[in-house]
Amino acid sequence: MMKxxxxxxxxxxxxxxxxxxxxxxxxxxxxANIMPMSWHLMxxxxxxxxxxxxxxxxxxxxxxxxxxxxxxxxxxxxxxxxVVDCGNTSGRRTDKFxxxxxxxxxxxxxxxxxxxxxxxxxxxxxxxxKLVAKYNFxxxxxxxxxxxxxxxxxPTIHHQGEGEFMVAGRxxxxxxxxxxxARNKNPARRPPRP
Amino acid sequence: MMKxxxxxxxxxxxxxxxxxxxxxxxxxxxxANIMPMSWHLMxxxxxxxxxxxxxxxxxxxxxxxxxxxxxxxxxxxxxxxxVVDCGNTSGRRTDKFxxxxxxxxxxxxxxxxxxxxxxxxxxxxxxxxKLVAKYNFxxxxxxxxxxxxxxxxxPTIHHQGEGEFMVAGRxxxxxxxxxxxARNKNPARRPPRP
Numbered sequence: 164m165m166k167x168x169x170x171x172x173x174x175x176x177x178x179x180x181x182x183x184x185x186x187x188x189x190x191x192x193x194x195a196n197i198m199p200m201s202w203h204l205m206x207x208x209x210x211x212x213x214x215x216x217x218x219x220x221x222x223x224x225x226x227x228x229x230x231x232x233x234x235x236x237x238x239x240x241x242x243x244x245x246v247v248d249c250g251n252t253s254g255r256r257t258d259k260f261x262x263x264x265x266x267x268x269x270x271x272x273x274x275x276x277x278x279x280x281x282x283x284x285x286x287x288x289x290x291x292x293k294l295v296a297k298y299n300f301x302x303x304x305x306x307x308x309x310x311x312x313x314x315x316x317x318p319t320i321h322h323q324g325e326g327e328f329m330v331a332g333r334x335x336x337x338x339x340x341x342x343x344x345a346r347n348k349n350p351a352r353r354p355p356r357p
Numbered sequence: 358m359m360k361x362x363x364x365x366x367x368x369x370x371x372x373x374x375x376x377x378x379x380x381x382x383x384x385x386x387x388x389a390n391i392m393p394m395s396w397h398l399m400x401x402x403x404x405x406x407x408x409x410x411x412x413x414x415x416x417x418x419x420x421x422x423x424x425x426x427x428x429x430x431x432x433x434x435x436x437x438x439x440v441v442d443c444g445n446t447s448g449r450r451t452d453k454f455x456x457x458x459x460x461x462x463x464x465x466x467x468x469x470x471x472x473x474x475x476x477x478x479x480x481x482x483x484x485x486x487k488l489v490a491k492y493n494f495x496x497x498x499x500x501x502x503x504x505x506x507x508x509x510x511x512p513t514i515h516h517q518g519e520g521e522f523m524v525a526g527r528x529x530x531x532x533x534x535x536x537x538x539a540r541n542k543n544p545a546r547r548p549p550r551p
Contacts, residue, residue: 181395181515181523182376201375204398206410206492214408214494216400240529247531294488298400298496300408320529321375321515329375332526335434335514337441 171308183319184246184328186236186281187217188267189226190274195267196254197278198223199246201322203235211305212290219299222254227301231289232273235303236281240318240330245280247326272306282317283310365502377513378440378522380430380475381411382461383420384468389461390448391472392417393440395516397429405499406484413493416448421495425483426467429497430475434512434524439474441520466500476511477504 187198198221206212213235217224227233238246245263252259260267260276267276270286277284286309291302311317320328381392392415400406407429411418421427432440439457446453454461454470461470464480471478480503485496505511515523 181517202398202400204396204408204410206396206494212492214398216398243529243531291491297485298406300400302492318526321525323375323528326530326532328529328531330526330529331515332512332524334517335437335522335524336520337437337522338520 181319181331182321183237183331184322186238186242186246186249186278187215187223187227188234188236188275188278189223189230189232190276191226191230194254195258195260195276196223196226197249197259197263197265198254199250199322200235206302211285211308213285213287213303213305215301215303216299217301224299226254227289228292228295230274231292232275233287233303234270234273234275234277235285235287235305236278237283237285237317237319238278238281239314240320240328242280243320243328246320270307277309282314283308285309375513375525376515377431377525378516380432380436380440380443380472381409381417381421382428382430382469382472383417383424383426384470385420385424388448389452389454389470390417390420391443391453391457391459392448393444393516394429400496405479405502407479407481407497407499409495409497410493411495418493420448421483422486422489424468425486426469427481427483427497428464428467428469428471429479429481429499430472431477431479431511431513432472432475433508434514436474437514437522440514464501471503476508477502479503 185200185203187200189196200215200217203213203215206214217227248263249259266279268279270277273286285305286307287303287305289301290304294300316334319331323329379394379397381394383390394409394411397407397409400408411421442457443453460473462473464471467480479499480501481497481499483495484498488494510528513525517523
């Protein structure tokens with residue numbers, strides 16, 4: 164299990180933008196659910212905005228649409244099989260916390276639980292649902308972020324389809340003359356960034 | 358240089374969803390430009406829809422908004438320094454193809470060029486600009502995709518902020534009982550997928 168401490172909201176993009184598989188937790192009428200998700204992007208640094216596509220055939224879709232809250236939990240490679248298992252079952256019939264022996268931890272700002280076994284957890288509220296009807300696209304605001312500070316370079320997993328996952332590899336350092344603009348919220352001024 | 362052949366549109370999500378840094382090429386009044394981007398997500402399998410955030414302070418923003426066309430080129434680690442250099446300069450003042458010795462290749466369906474040195478290139482047209490004003494968020498449709506078929510497991514780079522990049526690591530195989538649904542266009546039914 165990961166021992167988590169608070170993590171700066173302004174750094175949340177560093178956890179998400181390279182596309183790790185996340186486990187989305189939701190809670191509705193006392194029922195907790197977990198769903199793997201790979202289709203997400205950062206949209207703003209601070210407050211961190213995360214856009215994501217969740218299919219309307221998913222049990223979590225209705226819950227997120229109704230409760231407007233979720234937690235994005237970031238697993239490491241040790242949880243890879245559990246991630247796939249969570250994707251192969253539906254919260255309609257399965258209590259995934261129980262079935263896959265994951266540990267729910269009470270969140271600070273939302274009803275959905277953090278997953279103790281994940282190295283980072285981001286408490287989110289739906290900020291804009293304008294494109295939900297057309298694209299199943301939710302814009303979430305991360306209101307509280309948690310990370311295990313003891314974990315350096317966590318081996319996140321990145322879905323590549325057909326049951327294949329890329330495991331995060333080595334880190335490359337390319338000092339940039341724009342580093343001084345690290346706190347500049349405009350992605351345009353942060354290489355290599357839109 | 359990569360020798361490219363056509364790549365199935367239905368497989369495009371496998372190139373993008375794990376969050377590689379891409380080089381966005383645009384063309385306006387004969388002026389070609391290149392911009393690194395990390396803020397993108399898959400939104401549909403086929404036709405492939407890709408959402409992305411491009412800051413309105415970027416030279417490429419106006420060009421994309423006006424021409425409604427771009428190419429998403431996916432570089433490998435060999436181009437990492439070039440990617441940062443492209444992010445540290447502006448197309449307003451720099452001819453990036455010339456300055457960084459990249460080779461433009463004529464696209465099939467758009468005016469923007471493919472980058473020969475990138476292992477994959479996706480020709481895109483803006484399909485929905487509804488959230489451009491509020492979030493600088495474009496929804497692109499990939500109309501033609503190119504890839505170098507000789508490259509297996511290309512070492513893509515994944516920006517993690519502050520001049521750090523994760524280089525794609527080993528591949529993990531986790532056969533899933535949902536593989537038979539690989540062609541199902543609903544992300545909900547594809548583990549681990551929203």
